[in-house]
Amino acid sequence: MESEQGAAAPKRGKVIGVTIAAALGGLLFGFDTAVINGANEAIRQEFALDPAVLGFVVAVTLLGCAAGAWFAGQLADLWGRKKVMVLAAILFVASSLGAGFSFAAWDLMIWRFIGGLAIGTASVIAPAYIAEVAPARMRGALGSLQQLAITSGIFLALLSDAFLADSAGSAMDQFWLGLPAWRWMLLVGVIPAAVYGGLSLGIPESPQYLLRVGRVDEARKVITNVVGSRNPDARIKEIQDSFEREDKSSFRELRGPMLGLQPILWIGMAVAALQQLVGINAIFYYSNTLWQSVGFSEKDSFTTSVITSIINVALTFVAIFFVDKVGRTKLLLVGSVGMFLGLLAAAISFSQASGSGANISLPAPWGAVALVGANVFVIFFAATWGPVMWVVLGEIFPNRIRSMALGLTAMVNWIFNFIVTLLFPILSAAVGLGYVYGGFALFAALSFWFVKTKMPDVSGRELEDKGKLLKA
DSSP, X not given: OOOTTTSOOXXXXXHHHHHHHHHHHHHHHHHHHHHHHHHXXXXXXHHTOOHHHHHHHHHHHHHHXXXXXXXXXXXXXXXXXXXXXXXXXXXXXXXXXXXXXXXXXXXXXXXXXXXXXXXXXXXXXXXXXXXXXXXXXXXXHHHTHHHHHHHHHHHHHHHHHHHHHHHHSSTTSBOGGGOBHHHHHHHTTHHHHHHHHHHHHHSOOOHHXXXXXXXXXXXXXXXXXXXXXXXXXXXXXXXXXXXXXSSOOOGGGGOOSBTTBOHHHHHHXXXXXXXXXXXXXXXXXXXXXXXXXXXXXXXXXXXXXXXXHHHHHHHHHHHHHHHHHHOHHHXXXXXXXXXXXXXXXXXXXXXXXXXXXXXXXXXXXXXXXXXHHHHHHHHHIXXXXXXHHHHHHHHSSOGGGHHXXXXXXXXXXXXXXXXXXXXXHHHHHHHOHHHHHHHHHHHHHHHHHHHHHHOOOOTTOOTTOGGGGTTO
């Protein structure tokens, strides 16, 4: 394998530029997740929805994400990474327009599902593409840009919602062209989708895909001009050897001795599931309810949610700066401990709550403890499990199955996102927030054990280094 000393310095400007363009797919996920929150109440009134139907309107996107993630890997190997990025952008533009002009709840659900297809597709393609174009020593930091884009999308959506609602008077009031503000909240998603599509057209195809389809000269240019290799022919041979055979890969390649799948796939799926089972989206999807339960007014709750989203963005930079220096497993282990302590504080606090449903209250000092615990959880998640999961999923799979394996594991992540989103309000009402946050804390503890005992660390190794799989 071409040594780090023998490799030319990466073309930092170029590789960072193409990585940012690919990672903007994450911004679509973050934006769509948060933007619907500002429109929820207006949508409920517009279409006279009961809470269960409204909840499904919100959560149906996640089912689309799972479906999009499942098919994205196959399309990426068939069409190439770039074309699939452009397809995701087109689907999201269509979704934003359709949702903004929806005339019934079922119509809105369809467009939200299509938006989910776009987001799920982008969530697979971004880490795969970044892992394939980034030099090994920069891959962790560049892979973390996916999560930075997600957190930035959440923040931008909250600002957009606040601006539109304040400018119109409320989400139900009319704004530009006589449309109510809540429709503009959904329509504005066209902007980030168009930017993502435009930038995707301007980036090079990944060298792994180019070599898979026999476009060797184009792959050599990408390896030389973007990755910065001094010996592109040796690099090409490494990648070609990693494919092992020239026939097209299929889902048969995922089969293995551990319950019918390759062991490395179970590791990837477990990491993807645990990232959601610690409950991060319970914080972001239901943050206003949480803060009101500890005594904040509705207006202050919205402000606190914005602050939490800023923390989420800022702490992602910790992963970007340290993931390649400290390593993936060490960051994840630290994150698991921090998340466990924060969630445990929240669980103990909510066990002292009085009342039920949306009318719960916490006596002093438990309200403050819950607030601190929740933010400690967000801080450690944002600095570790949030971004590092995408880095890990982008690099632990062999070249031959990376796209399909990423599709499978990303689908698992979206399914557990959906499960947590759907069950959080139900379980909170049935058993109370204390037990729910206690369950999240249990999964945080489980995540520590899993990373410590099961997950290989491939920090600093090229994707073609088959030795990285020996621990799987």
